[in-house]
Amino acid sequence: MPRVKVPRKSTAIDMTAMCDVAFLLLTFFILSAKPKTQDPVHADIPASTSIQALPENDFSTILVAQGKAFFSVEGAEIRMETLKGMGDQYKIAFTPEELKQFAALETVGVPIANLKQFLALSPKERSSVQQNGVQVDTTDNNELYWWIKNARKADIVVHNKELRIAIKGDSKEEYPTIAKIIATLQKQKVNKFGLITSLKTVTK
Amino acid sequence: MAELDTSGGGKKGGGKVRSKKSSTRVDLTAMVDLAFLLITFFILTTTLQKPKAMDLVMPDKDEKTKNQLPVPETRTMTILLGSKNKVEWYMGMPSKPLTAPTVEGFGKTGIRKTLLEKGQEVLARSGKDMIVLIKPSSKSTYYDMVTIMDELNIVNNQSRAIVDISPVEIDLLKRDNIY
Numbered sequence: 001m002p003r004v005k006v007p008r009k010s011t012a013i014d015m016t017a018m019c020d021v022a023f024l025l026l027t028f029f030i031l032s033a034k035p036k037t038q039d040p041v042h043a044d045i046p047a048s049t050s051i052q053a054l055p056e057n058d059f060s061t062i063l064v065a066q067g068k069a070f071f072s073v074e075g076a077e078i079r080m081e082t083l084k085g086m087g088d089q090y091k092i093a094f095t096p097e098e099l100k101q102f103a104a105l106e107t108v109g110v111p112i113a114n115l116k117q118f119l120a121l122s123p124k125e126r127s128s129v130q131q132n133g134v135q136v137d138t139t140d141n142n143e144l145y146w147w148i149k150n151a152r153k154a155d156i157v158v159h160n161k162e163l164r165i166a167i168k169g170d171s172k173e174e175y176p177t178i179a180k181i182i183a184t185l186q187k188q189k190v191n192k193f194g195l196i197t198s199l200k201t202v203t204k
Numbered sequence: 205m206a207e208l209d210t211s212g213g214g215k216k217g218g219g220k221v222r223s224k225k226s227s228t229r230v231d232l233t234a235m236v237d238l239a240f241l242l243i244t245f246f247i248l249t250t251t252l253q254k255p256k257a258m259d260l261v262m263p264d265k266d267e268k269t270k271n272q273l274p275v276p277e278t279r280t281m282t283i284l285l286g287s288k289n290k291v292e293w294y295m296g297m298p299s300k301p302l303t304a305p306t307v308e309g310f311g312k313t314g315i316r317k318t319l320l321e322k323g324q325e326v327l328a329r330s331g332k333d334m335i336v337l338i339k340p341s342s343k344s345t346y347y348d349m350v351t352i353m354d355e356l357n358i359v360n361n362q363s364r365a366i367v368d369i370s371p372v373e374i375d376l377l378k379r380d381n382i383y
Binding site for chain 1: 231232233235236239240242243246247249250255256257258259260261262263264285340341342343344345346347348349350351353354357358366
């Protein structure tokens with residue numbers, strides 16, 4: 001009696017479809033990923049149990065670390081409009097090229113008088129420049145005050161929305177520095193703002 | 205006979221020379237492996253590190269003080285933020301506190317327990333929430349401020365405010381060596 005022969009099947013699977021899906025997902029993740037913004041100074045943010053996510057648009061951050069303040073605002077259009085406002089304020093004429101450079105700038109950390117020189121540098125040279133932060137004090141010459149004011153105006157012009165402001169502070173930062181920032185915000189009737197924190201779970 | 209001659213070799217008769225057909229299939233296993241590895245990498249690096257925001261509402265500063273209600277001192281707790289991540293709290297007025305000022309740390313056995321106990325006490329006595337005044341001294345850090353606000357969020361206290369510290373209270377902190 002002859003033995004029944006089971007036909008041998010090939011063990012190789014067609015991988016084409018799987019490969020397609022994998023690369024599709026990969027492309028999606030790469031494109032949706034936001035490049036991490038390089039802060040001029042490192043801030044070790046404190047943790048809290050708040051689970052409110054940060055808004056993506058109409059949003060401005062004040063980075064506070066080592067006694068310095070850095071200002072940043074989301075959106076290229078709003079940035080350009082903000083700089084135009086600052087130019088009018090301080091009587092500095094910014095060229096369209098400089099406006100374009102500024103739109104790509106993540107954070108402002110130089111005095112307004114030096115901003116023209118700073119924008120003339122290449123992005124690589126900028127990272128080597130020591131940034132001393134935006135000037136904050138309680139006088140009328142408070143640059144941070146005007147940055148925030150102009151950014152808020154710009155947001156109303158561009159998107160017709162109220163700009164949301166958040167403070168990203170370093171855990172070790174002493175309170176007087178923070179108090180100065182809060183006073184600057186309150187001076188223009190911004191009484192509600194966010195504090196950027198990382199997530200922690202409650203120890204019950 | 206009936207099948208096609210795919211073997212190129214062995215010239216026979218006047219048959220044409222055929223080149224050898226190789227399979228067009230490529231082994232994609234390694235490529236898929238690589239793609240999934242990269243996907244995993246991107247997922248882990250993008251979505252894990254999302255910072256959160258905590259809302260902070262400050263009392264209006266230079267408004268004309270028209271409709272300000274007097275606050276009963278029995279319902280008020282003052283928390284002074286000192287150095288070394290320590291806090292000092294008391295009920296009532298700084299000149300004649302209703303409870304002796306106590307130094308405490310953060311966490312569930314520290315200020316959170318006090319906030320819960322005192323909050324319930326005030327609620328039972330007056331039927332209203334306890335009012336918490338936070339007074340950060342110049343020796344406290346941003347971490348202290350965020351942590352105390354977070355503790356108040358945890359115990360679900362809505363009536364709180366950040367207020368400037370007075371010299372009397374700085375003296376209290378000095379006395380207790382946390383300034």
